[in-house]
Amino acid sequence: MYDFTPMIDSITGYLNGVFTPFWAGLISMVMLGVVLLTVYAVLGLYLVFAERKICARMQNRLGPNRVGPFGLFQTIADLIKLLLKELIFIKNADNFLFNIAPFIVIIASIMAIGSIPFAKGLQAIDLNIGVLYILAISSMGVIGILIAGWASNSKYSVIGAMRSGAQVISYELSVGLALLCIIVYAGSMQFSEIIASQEDGWWIFKGHIPAFIAFVIYLIAGTAETNRGPFDLAEAESELTAGFHTEYSGIKFAFFFLAEYMNMFVIAAIATTLFLGGWLPFHLFQWAGFNHVMDYIPPVFWFFAKTAFVIYLMMWFKWTFPRLRIDQLLALEWKYLLPINLINLILISFLTLMQWHF
């Protein structure tokens, strides 16, 4: 019903008609970049706002409510403050690495956003190995964190960065294996095809219990991969003051901050796409009337509603759980999540082989 492919095609067609192929390609790329960056910045700012409002609700507070209606412009004011703040240069720090680290972190998360399907046809690039691409790109961010910790010339930063390295490398496995479960079901790594395979039911419903287990494991491991509470050991403020970004200030700090929220969005968006049917509307059995009404709600809304739900879950347990210790964190992954995940994968392979899923 809401297919964005004709719109995208007409824009490309127009550009190709007016310009030479080289210039048409260049202009479409620039347009795409501007749109993506705008989406990125707005999403990041309003995720910060959402987090502040949600945590305030959980803590008997009101949260930001002074700047603009309901405090909607609070994060924009914060951003302006961060932009105007002095950048502090650290003595004896490796200046080149120190400056480049925030960019690595933020570029990794921008690149991940590029392959997320917001609606049918509304996707910057539909790679045939989309899931693999996301996994590869999202694990690049940890390089930035490691560099930031190393280059800061601070012990707290190094401890934070090393923790983050150990954590992300471990939990990458669980994220990958949990996603592999759905890839086995859907038989494809391409996001558009994974979504197409869920036309008759989302994988979390028609994948039996193993799909649900995979979803829970993905949620845990995904939260750990974004370094968010209760797995925020990399910045553990009560132990390491601020972990790997202790020495950063101003807009460089804002880059780390924004990247954390956008990584959370990416994790939630992948969960939505693979487990919750992406931009597909909610359908209930054979109730044609109900399903028809659901079809009228635009897919972009469905995508963001489902993503917001997953993000809310992640914020919920960030604000209610204490932090794990590093050895408990690694034990959780290697002793529990990974074996469960492997058994789960074998189960799913068996189910798929026998054609027992719906």
Next chain:
Amino acid sequence: MEETLMDIDLKDKEEYIVNMGPQHPSTHGVLRFETCLQGEKVKYIIPHCGYIHRGIEKMCEKLTYPQLLHLTDRMDYLSAHINNEAVSLCVENAMGIEVSDRVKYIRTIFAELTRIASHQLWWSAFGMDLGALTTFFYGLRDREKILDIFEETTGTRLIQSFITPGGLMADVHPNFQRRIKEFITYFRKKLPEYDQLLTGNIIFRERTKGIGVMSKELAIDYGVTGPSGRGSGFHCDIRKIAPYSAYPFVKFNEIIFPEGDTYARYLVRMKEMWESLNVLEQLVDNIPQGQIMLELKAIKAPKGEYYQRVETARGELGVYIVSDGGPSPARMKFRTPNFSNLFIINKIASGHKIADLVAISGSLDLVIPDIDR
């Protein structure tokens, strides 16, 4: 000369030194832990105090007894009222006077309210130390109710200076009893929420059980008192051992847990809040009539040495006065609970991870101005 880790030759190249503090989120003040780490593991800790030393004991020598009371508020600011009570009791004993029962009851009610407020703040901050940020707001929400009761009667919220030798500064507010009864019913409903949020959490239990085990012998050797000592099975509640004020008139249990780990110290404080509510309930309806302030010509302790100990929210506070008969003491010494509780940390935290060091120092409930005085 103070020995520091810098002087000790680091034999192992993998060891390094991290200074936690004096400005650090989890030292709750200007305390410095010079921590020798091997990776994440804590090898050795040297606590450095003195960053907020104000020389209260020396200043006391120049002030009269009613004046020096105001300095004791600034030691353990979360047990401000109990500190006042300790000095007042000591001076009253020296002068050989006895205050009326009304004064005793009101003092004890204030002391128990202070204890609950202090434990609430400790619970809030302890959750923060472990990374559970929501506890802070739950604890402070309920602490406000107590501070409101304080404000109504004494005019101040944190450091009241309400007790003087010979009685109280003023009589209680007419709303006093009603507000306390309201608070008791309110907080009995809210305390189970604390357990739901933190005590029952699996991550919290994993983080605290078996961490920082302090044996009873160790606690006695280092003089660890208060909830931290009782978490190790050390029978050290002054309210039971040497009852003062209105404690002989009330029935309550001394909370003792034998395990000695961080979780036991946590449970002691949680149970103590329930016990304090029971004590309050017994006292609040039975406040007798009587004189609020004894009419004294001059507050002067006779020549001699006097000692009085009370139970603050953190342990045993001892007040030692050497008097030459004048209006101010010749020598003054405070045996503060936090000073003794602090130095156990090297014994119980070394060998654990750096995250456990934060949990353990949080479970000892340190108030830094009380260490330095």
